[in-house]
Amino acid sequence: MTPAARTQAAIELVDAIVAAAREGGAAADTLIARYFANRRYAGSKDRRAVRELVYAAIRAAGEIPASGRAAVLTLADGDAALAATFDGGAHGPAPIAPGEPRASRGVAPAWLEQALVASGLAATELPTLVDRAPLDCRVNHLKATRDEVLAAIPDAASIAATPDGVRLPSGTAVEALPAFRDGWVEVQDAGSQIVGRALPADPGARIVDLCAGAGGKTLALAARMEGKGALLACDTDRGRLSRLGPRAERAGVANIETRLLDPKRELDALTDWIGEADGVLVDAPCSGTGTWRRNPEARWRLTPARLERFAATQAHVLDLGATLVRPGGDLVYIVCSLLDAEGAAQVDAFLLRHPGWRAVPLDLPAGRPRGKGVRLDPAHDATDGFFVARLVAPC
Numbered sequence: 001m002t003p004a005a006r007t008q009a010a011i012e013l014v015d016a017i018v019a020a021a022r023e024g025g026a027a028a029d030t031l032i033a034r035y036f037a038n039r040r041y042a043g044s045k046d047r048r049a050v051r052e053l054v055y056a057a058i059r060a061a062g063e064i065p066a067s068g069r070a071a072v073l074t075l076a077d078g079d080a081a082l083a084a085t086f087d088g089g090a091h092g093p094a095p096i097a098p099g100e101p102r103a104s105r106g107v108a109p110a111w112l113e114q115a116l117v118a119s120g121l122a123a124t125e126l127p128t129l130v131d132r133a134p135l136d137c138r139v140n141h142l143k144a145t146r147d148e149v150l151a152a153i154p155d156a157a158s159i160a161a162t163p164d165g166v167r168l169p170s171g172t173a174v175e176a177l178p179a180f181r182d183g184w185v186e187v188q189d190a191g192s193q194i195v196g197r198a199l200p201a202d203p204g205a206r207i208v209d210l211c212a213g214a215g216g217k218t219l220a221l222a223a224r225m226e227g228k229g230a231l232l233a234c235d236t237d238r239g240r241l242s243r244l245g246p247r248a249e250r251a252g253v254a255n256i257e258t259r260l261l262d263p264k265r266e267l268d269a270l271t272d273w274i275g276e277a278d279g280v281l282v283d284a285p286c287s288g289t290g291t292w293r294r295n296p297e298a299r300w301r302l303t304p305a306r307l308e309r310f311a312a313t314q315a316h317v318l319d320l321g322a323t324l325v326r327p328g329g330d331l332v333y334i335v336c337s338l339l340d341a342e343g344a345a346q347v348d349a350f351l352l353r354h355p356g357w358r359a360v361p362l363d364l365p366a367g368r369p370r371g372k373g374v375r376l377d378p379a380h381d382a383t384d385g386f387f388v389a390r391l392v393a394p395c
């Protein structure tokens, strides 16, 4: 592809991503994969270049842009080589017309930037929310030590704040590495590794991971439990939960049971666990404001109404989790969001609804206190953004 054709491809892709954000369509990565599936003439260098341009355009536009062209033109204003590709050639974009509209630069839509600042983030820190994320992995101690992984992957470096974390150069094809195929490492952001450790998980414990998804935190819990005890992984999403089985097999974990839950009737499938769990992890569905580094277009999809629906689901799954905890047991609440409405305020509201429960201090190697929990963010911790709180049931 010529440089101009790459620019045109990026414009078309940003158009598709904008439409998907407006209509609740597929994620940017999926759209990019589909686009190239139909364009076999694009080589790997073309794909990489187009993808980088697409993500740079998404990152630069805080508000949802009017068009892909407006978003890419914003980048072209500061990049003479990119501007030169608007040459009107057969496969390239039309020349830039005087006064053509540009996408407005920013971190997020104005209402979200305001909500983040009201949640205690400094305006100067906001740009870190859409920086490029590193590629972090967790060493699976059931199969290897961190030193063995560092020896096997020479480009990997220890992540100091985590006992099991290693950071790889961005873009590493991790799934092709023998260390990945043999279950020595799992892809998991350092922040996710750190907040997951808020839940005690001793060998022999009985633990429920209520919103397990594809099991990123479940597998970390299983490793800390050394494969001993009972670990129940639940989710309402069949597709996500079904990915946990093969991952557990690769990781050499045998003590995970999965259960698919019916939304709003979750307890029907959990009667045998009511009041029985030593610990329950509620890694609740959320707006994902802490993971914009990985999914920058997510900030164009969020609306105040969607945020309210997330908050209602979070209260619901927290109450559900509390039902499963034994007297004196732990309920750990996590969201990958930096908004108080989904973090500190959820915990305050939970404690008002559940007299006798208390929040206990957390001793984590990263993050700062926020309300009755701890918050990690890209600016201070070089991780995705998370809120975590540990709640203890009355005896």
Ligand SMILES: C[S@@+](CC[C@H](N)C(=O)[O-])C[C@H]1O[C@@H](n2cnc3c(N)ncnc32)[C@H](O)[C@@H]1O
Pocket (backbone or CB within 6 Å): 210, 211, 212, 213, 214, 215, 216, 217, 218, 234, 235, 236, 237, 240, 261, 263, 264, 266, 283, 284, 285, 286, 313, 317
């Ligand atoms: C933040 S994701 C979990 C990520 C996962 N724990 C990990 O570490 O990879 C939240 C999950 O909650 C699930 N979920 C949504 N509503 C739920 C409900 N009512 N009960 C249980 N899980 C629910 C979603 O399907 C989603 O997979």
